[in-house]
Amino acid sequence: MKELRIIVCAKEIPDPEAPLSDVSVDAEKMEVIVDAPQVISPFDENALEAAIRITEEMDAKITVLSLGKKVSDTVLRKTLAAGADELILVEDDAFEKLDSHSTAAALAGAIRKIGEYDLILTGRQAGDWDSGQVGLILGEMLAVPCINLARDITVENGSVVVKKSIPEGYERVKAQMPALITVSNEVGELRYISRTKMLKMMRGARSIPSWSTEDLGITQEMLQKMGIAALSSPPDMGRDCELLEGSPDEQAGKLAEVFMGLR
Amino acid sequence: MNDVLILGEVKEGSLNLKTLELLGAGKNLASDLGGEFSVVLMGVTVSGAADEAIPYGPARVYKLEHPLLQGFKADLWLASLEQACREINPKILLMSHSFIGMELGPRLACRLNSRLTTDCIDLSIDPEDGLLLRTKPVSGGNAISVFKCPDELQLATVRGKIFELPEGADGKGEIVEMVPQIDESMIKVESLEIVKEEIVALDKADVVVSGGAGLGEEDGFELLEELAEALSKSFGRVMIGCSRVAVDKGWISSDHQVGLTGTIISPDIYVAVGISGAIQHLVGMVHAKKIIAINTDPGCNMFKVADYGVVEDYEEIIPALIEKLEELS
Numbered sequence: 001m002k003e004l005r006i007i008v009c010a011k012e013i014p015d016p017e018a019p020l021s022d023v024s025v026d027a028e029k030m031e032v033i034v035d036a037p038q039v040i041s042p043f044d045e046n047a048l049e050a051a052i053r054i055t056e057e058m059d060a061k062i063t064v065l066s067l068g069k070k071v072s073d074t075v076l077r078k079t080l081a082a083g084a085d086e087l088i089l090v091e092d093d094a095f096e097k098l099d100s101h102s103t104a105a106a107l108a109g110a111i112r113k114i115g116e117y118d119l120i121l122t123g124r125q126a127g128d129w130d131s132g133q134v135g136l137i138l139g140e141m142l143a144v145p146c147i148n149l150a151r152d153i154t155v156e157n158g159s160v161v162v163k164k165s166i167p168e169g170y171e172r173v174k175a176q177m178p179a180l181i182t183v184s185n186e187v188g189e190l191r192y193i194s195r196t197k198m199l200k201m202m203r204g205a206r207s208i209p210s211w212s213t214e215d216l217g218i219t220q221e222m223l224q225k226m227g228i229a230a231l232s233s234p235p236d237m238g239r240d241c242e243l244l245e246g247s248p249d250e251q252a253g254k255l256a257e258v259f260m261g262l263r
Numbered sequence: 264m265n266d267v268l269i270l271g272e273v274k275e276g277s278l279n280l281k282t283l284e285l286l287g288a289g290k291n292l293a294s295d296l297g298g299e300f301s302v303v304l305m306g307v308t309v310s311g312a313a314d315e316a317i318p319y320g321p322a323r324v325y326k327l328e329h330p331l332l333q334g335f336k337a338d339l340w341l342a343s344l345e346q347a348c349r350e351i352n353p354k355i356l357l358m359s360h361s362f363i364g365m366e367l368g369p370r371l372a373c374r375l376n377s378r379l380t381t382d383c384i385d386l387s388i389d390p391e392d393g394l395l396l397r398t399k400p401v402s403g404g405n406a407i408s409v410f411k412c413p414d415e416l417q418l419a420t421v422r423g424k425i426f427e428l429p430e431g432a433d434g435k436g437e438i439v440e441m442v443p444q445i446d447e448s449m450i451k452v453e454s455l456e457i458v459k460e461e462i463v464a465l466d467k468a469d470v471v472v473s474g475g476a477g478l479g480e481e482d483g484f485e486l487l488e489e490l491a492e493a494l495s496k497s498f499g500r501v502m503i504g505c506s507r508v509a510v511d512k513g514w515i516s517s518d519h520q521v522g523l524t525g526t527i528i529s530p531d532i533y534v535a536v537g538i539s540g541a542i543q544h545l546v547g548m549v550h551a552k553k554i555i556a557i558n559t560d561p562g563c564n565m566f567k568v569a570d571y572g573v574v575e576d577y578e579e580i581i582p583a584l585i586e587k588l589e590e591l592s
Contacts, residue, residue, distance in 0.1 A: 252583030
C-alpha cells in the first residue's frame with residue numbers, strides 16, 4: 001500500500017490554562033488579552049497524537065498545517081519534535097480574526113495546494129474562540145466524509161474506522177478516504193517529547209515554508225472577519241475562600257466539620 | 264411567515280428537555296420580531312412529539328419522517344434539514360448545542376452559506392436591523408462575546424439549562440408533513456455498531472468529588488472513590504468528576520469530565536482535588552452551592568472560586584478526612 005498522507009490542522013493560541021489573573025478583556029478594542037505563552041490548541045494536540053499513532057501502524061506521512069496572521073514556528077516546531085514529518089505555516093495579515101467560514105476556506109486552499117491527502121484531522125474546537133466549526137466546514141468545502149468527535153482512529157484496507165463519542169457511549173463508524181475527522185480529548189494527550197529532541201528541533205536549521213493568500217489563490221475580498229458586536233468580562237466568579245490551617249490532621253478535622261455543617 | 268425555526272430533538276418518542284428550552288427561546292425571539300415560530304422534527308415517526316409541541320404555540324410543526332432517519336446518521340439528517348430550510352426559508356434557525364447540533368450546525372452553515380454561532384447563552388434581536396444578537400462565552404469562558412452576522416439565515420446553537428421552559432398554552436398550530444429526499448447513496452459515514460457504556464450522570468449528583476492533574480497518577484482516583492463512599496453516608500448521590508487533563512492522561516473516562524466540553528453541573532458541594540482550575544473547567548462547576556478545594560498550590564485558580572480551601576497534599580488530607588468523617592457520621 002502506498003504511503004498514507006495525513007494533514008493535521010493545528011492552531012496557535014494563548015495558553016487556555018492560564019491563571020485567571022493573566023486574562024483581561026479590552027471591551028473597547030474588543031479583544032481578549034492573555035498574558036501567557038502561546039501554545040498549540042489542546043484538542044489540536046490530541047489530533048496530532050491520533051495521527052502519530054496511525055504512523056506507528058503503517059507507512060504514513062504527517063503534514064501539520066497552521067494558519068494565522070502570524071504563526072510562531074517555535075511553538076509549532078513542537079509538532080515536528082513529536083513526530084510530524086512536515087510543517088507548513090499559512091500566514092497573512094488578512095487572516096486576523098477571520099470567521100470560521102473564511103478560516104476553513106483558507107485552509108481548504110492550502111490543502112488543495114498540498115494536493116494529495118487521505119485524512120485531515122483537526123481538534124474538535126479551538127481553545128480561544130471555542131466555536132467548533134472550522135473542521136466540519138472544511139470537510140464540507142472539500143466534499144469529503146466528515147466524522148465529528150473521534151476518540152480512536154484506525155485505518156484498514158483503504159477505509160478509516162473511527163470510534164465517535166456519542167452521549168450513550170461510542171459509535172464505531174467507517175468512511176472511505178479521503179475523510180475529515182475532528183478529534184476529542186478522549187484520544188489522549190500528545191506524547192511526551194524529550195528535552196533533547198525538542199531543543200534539536202528548535203535549533204534545527206530546517207526552514208519552515210510559509211504560504212500567504214497569494215500562494216493559495218485567494219483574495220482579501222473572499223475573507224470575512226468575525227462579526228463581534230461586543231466583548232465583555234464574564235461575571236465575577238470569585239468567592240472568599242476560607243483556608244483551613246494547621247497540621248494535615250487538623251486540616252482534615254476542620255474539613256470534616258465543614259462537611260458535617262453542610263449536611 | 265416563518266420567522267424562527269427550531270430543530271427539535273426527540274428522545275424515546277418525546278421532545279427532550281433541550282427542545283423545550285429552545286421552544287422558550289424561539290417563542291421570545293419570534294414575539295420580538297412580531298412574527299411566528301415553527302418547529303422541525305426528524306425521525307422515523309415523530310407524530311407523538313409533534314402533538315406534544317403544538318400546545319407551546321408554534322405556528323407549524325414540520326414532520327420530516329423517513330425510515331432512513333433511524334438513529335442519528337449525520338449525512339442524512341443534514342440533507343433533510345438542508346432541504347427543509349430551503350423550503351421553509353426561516354429568518355432564524357435554532358438548534359441545541361447537543362451532539363446533534365454540534366455536528367449539523369457547522370455543516371449546514373457551510374451548505375447554506377450562513378454564519379453560525381455555537382453554544383449561545385443569550386439571544387436577542389437587534390431592534391435596529393432585526394438581526395440576531397448571539398451571546399457566547401469565548402476563550403474558555405474568560406470573555407463573553409456578542410456576535411452579529413448579516414446573513415439572510417441567522418444560525419445559532421444554544422447551550423442547555425440556560426433558557427427557561429415555555430409555558431404550555433393552548434397553541435393550535437398545524438402539523439405539516441414534508442418528505443425528505445434522501446437515499447442510502449447519501450450515507451458517506453457508515454455506522455458499524457453503537458457501543459453503550461455505563462455513563463455517570465454527573466448532573467444528577469448532590470456531591471461531586473473531582474480529581475485533576477494534581478493527583479499525579481491514576482491511582483489517585485481510588486482515594487477519591489473512598490472519600491465519595493464516606494461522604495455518601497451523609498449526603499445523597501455522591502459521584503466522581505474530573506478535569507479534562509485527567510481524561511487526556513487516560514486516568515478516567517470522559518463521562519466524568521466537568522467543564523466546557525464535559526458536563527456543566529451545579530451540585531450542592533463540589534470538591535476539587537488537585538485541579539488548578541483552568542477557566543474551561545471552572546465554567547463547568549462554578550455554580551456549585553459550595554466549593555471545596557484541596558491543592559498544594561495556594562496561588563491556583565481553584566482557591567479563587569472556592570468557599571473552603573486546604574493547601575496540602577491530598578494524599579495527606581484525604582485518608583485523615585475519611586477517618587474523621589467516619590467518626591462524625
